[in-house]
Amino acid sequence: MRIAIIAYDGISPFMLSTPLAVFDEACPAHDHNVIVCAHGGRISAKHALGMTTGHNLQDAQTADLIILPGWRNADEPVLTAIVEVLGAAHARGAIVAGLCLGAYGLAEAGLLNGRRATTHWARIGDFGTRYPKVQTDPTAIFVDEGQILTSAGNAAALDCCLHLLARFSGMSAANSAARYLVVAPHRSGGQPQLTKRPVPAAGAETKVAEILNALWADPTGNPSLDELAARCGVSRRTLTRHIRARTGGNLSDLLRHARIARAQDALLGAAQGIDRIAAHSGFPDPQSMRAAFRQELGMTPTQWRARQRLG
Template sequence: MRIAIIAYDGISPFMLSTPLAVFGEPFVAGGHEVWVCGENSRVSATGGLSIDTPYGLEKAGAADVVILPGWRNADEAIPAEIIREISMAAERGAMVAGLCLGAFGLAEAGLLDGRRATTHWARIETFAARYPRVTVDPGAIFVDEGMVLTSAGIASGLDCCLHILARLSGSAEANRVARHLVLATQRSGGQPQLIERPVPASSADLRVARILDDLIANPTGVPSLDDLAERAGMSRRGFSRHIRAQTGDNLVAWLRRARVARAQTFLLEGVSGLDQIAGRCGFPDAKSLRQAFHTEVGVTPKQWQARQRLS
């Protein structure tokens, strides 16, 4: 897949590195072409840095995914050239993502009219007032509206990019990259922006992270909460607290997301028969899979599968 990342003067190196870490690092790369496209051959960055950009903005015209990683100031207009590239990308059917304040660029291009979107919590009110035709979700860490995605502030761009990667290559690949980046397993977009979620560091954190990885690999037969807590060497209450700290939710809700993510991978791979997929993902039947899918994704499995086809 060809992925264009738009760079601009005054860009935050962290915001630029967010999609690069997920799609472009040599040790995690999954075969995607990644193009950093700038207004000029060199752009300034915060901290006094300068960054060479190998491609001009026009290169984004050949990309399957176009990402605007933030913007330097919500009160400053985004250049018409960038807005034009974003608009043309959407017109030709490419996936477009605005990370953090990059959501302002997508809204300015009219791509968010009548859609849900989010941005950094500190600029939510500005965003909502400026773009009244957008349905603003102030709590989500990212919002997936099919071919248009937005993320909340700063680090949540990683969650959004991992979600995009899961759509392109399956949840197993997204979780593989997350592990290489020493991130907790992929969070769903509906989790709150201001969650306290420390990076796993203690031995207890790492034991819980390994248990979550095992559950992702095989979500069909799950021990009880008490059994998992004993395996982690914790009390039931302590284990539940660690689960919430790492995933933002309780075990039941997180496991439902993990099972839906596994079902998404099977759908991307072309596995047929919802009953078969349900059984391989830990759901009792296709009806339960459909209900969980609608709860987590907002659409049916068939609808979700149809919108994954990128032109």
């Protein structure tokens, strides 16, 4: 897959490094061709950092995925040249993502009209006022509208990139990248931007970690929260809080992600029927596995396997 990251004068080095870390550094085994494009091929980043990208904006026109990582100032219009590249990419069927204030560039291109979108919580009010045709979501850390994605701030941009990696290369690849980057496992876009997470006691945290690791290794069971809480020696409510603090979701989300990851490994292995893979992965039936794949990856297991083979 060819991925183009758009850079510009005044870009935050952190925002630029986020998609580079996820799609390049953290997953060297996957064949992603990642390029950084800028007007004129050279930019001056924040803090007096200068860099030569080696690619002009026109080089982004052949990318399967184009990412605009932030924008230097929400009160300043996004460069027309960048807006035109985003619009052209969408018109030819490429996936376009605006990370943090990069959502402003997508909105300027008219790509978000009638769609859900989000951006950094500090600018969400201004964003909604400036672009009334956009269905602004002030709570989500990222929004996936299929061909269009937007995210909240810096950490949420990382979540959005990991989500995209899961779409292209599977949950196993996304979780491996998260582990390499030493960040939390893949979080869903519905995770609130502003949340107070408790600091669990060391003993309880250890128990929860052991259980989550065991569930991830073998998600074929269907334990209840009450059963797991009893094994941890904590209340159901406390266990739920620990799981959400650790994974950003609930027990059902964790099991679904683990089952999808196991199914993806099986799909990439020796040829097996969908029925057998579903049972091996912990799904009650093939229909449940198909529904989970569509929900998380936007495609069926068969379509996902065909895409990997094409890659």
